[in-house]
Amino acid sequence: MNLGNKHEPTTCQLIGDVLARVGDKWTVFVVRLLADGPMRFNALKRAVDGISQRMLTLTLRGLERDGLVTRTVFPTVPPRVDYALTDLGQTLITMLQGLGAWAIEHRPTIVAARDAYDARRE
Amino acid sequence: MNLGNKHEPTTCQLIGDVLARVGDKWTVFVVRLLADGPMRFNALKRAVDGISQRMLTLTLRGLERDGLVTRTVFPTVPPRVDYALTDLGQTLITMLQGLGAWAIEHRPTIVAARDAYDARRE
DNA sequence: CGGTATCCAGGAAGATACTG
DNA sequence: CAGTATCTTCCTGGATACCG
Numbered sequence A, B: 001m002n003l004g005n006k007h008e009p010t011t012c013q014l015i016g017d018v019l020a021r022v023g024d025k026w027t028v029f030v031v032r033l034l035a036d037g038p039m040r041f042n043a044l045k046r047a048v049d050g051i052s053q054r055m056l057t058l059t060l061r062g063l064e065r066d067g068l069v070t071r072t073v074f075p076t077v078p079p080r081v082d083y084a085l086t087d088l089g090q091t092l093i094t095m096l097q098g099l100g101a102w103a104i105e106h107r108p109t110i111v112a113a114r115d116a117y118d119a120r121r122e
Numbered sequence C: 001c002g003g004t005a006t007c008c009a010g011g012a013a014g015a016t017a018c019t020g
Numbered sequence D: 001c002a003g004t005a006t007c008t009t010c011c012t013g014g015a016t017a018c019c020g
Helices: A011-022 A027-034 A041-047 A053-065 A087-121 B011-022 B027-034 B041-047 B053-065 B087-121
Strands: A069-074 A080-085 B069-074 B080-085
Touching: A011 A027, A011 B011, A011 B027, A011 B087, A027 A041, A027 A053, A027 A080, A027 A087, A027 B011, A041 A053, A041 A080, A053 A069, A053 B087, A080 A087, A087 B011, A087 B053, A087 B087, B011 B027, B027 B041, B027 B053, B027 B080, B027 B087, B041 B053, B041 B080, B053 B069, B080 B087
Parallel strands: none
Antiparallel strands: A069 A080, B069 B080
16 A cells, blocks of 8 residues: 555545445446436346345445445335435446446457467467 | 346446456556656556555556557666557546546545545444 | 345465576 | 566455344
């Protein structure tokens, strides 16, 4: 960890923070789903293929903590909990679209470079 | 958007790939430094505070493999190896600037949300 | 239904030592 | 100088079981 002695974080470190938040295994999927509207816990669990209950909980807690997602409990029986993006969370969508566009545009190049590299080393 | 198709990668998964590449602990720092021009191995090591030789090597190999960075060996004594961004690597810079702008703009909000959350749970 | 609590395996990353 | 090799430690995430 390199938070040095400077009092102001560098842009690099800020980017690092964002990526630490958004760059984990599941966050993008969850945020993307919530972009279309609020969802219940098990709806998310079903929609995000392969996620464990534990990881969904952790992901949602992290997003909630950073003010990107709200958690609303309806005290019914059986209980119901809705998750929804906050305004701040919505702004994330735009950024993710940027990432998505870049990914779509350059993926063929990257795959080709990867294959070439692997062939060279094989 | 449709997420059900399992045969072609969804945008979400593409974004996930990008984040897996760029979202690790050191990549952003290295790319940011190379944005200003080529650098030698030890220059990078000195500039990226706290990185181990091992992790710098791994980071650079990964970037090289994906065609984001070139590795040029000068067969001098002592040896000299320059790393530089490729054109593809340059396009990453723009994206990182987007992330940086988002981070700078919303960081206060996130920190506040985090503090509020922690206070609530404390 | 919507979680927690607990255990465990596997990979990521640090420290250190050695090499062309 | 620019790495590789090895060891170890730490953390992430999966599986499972249980609770309000």
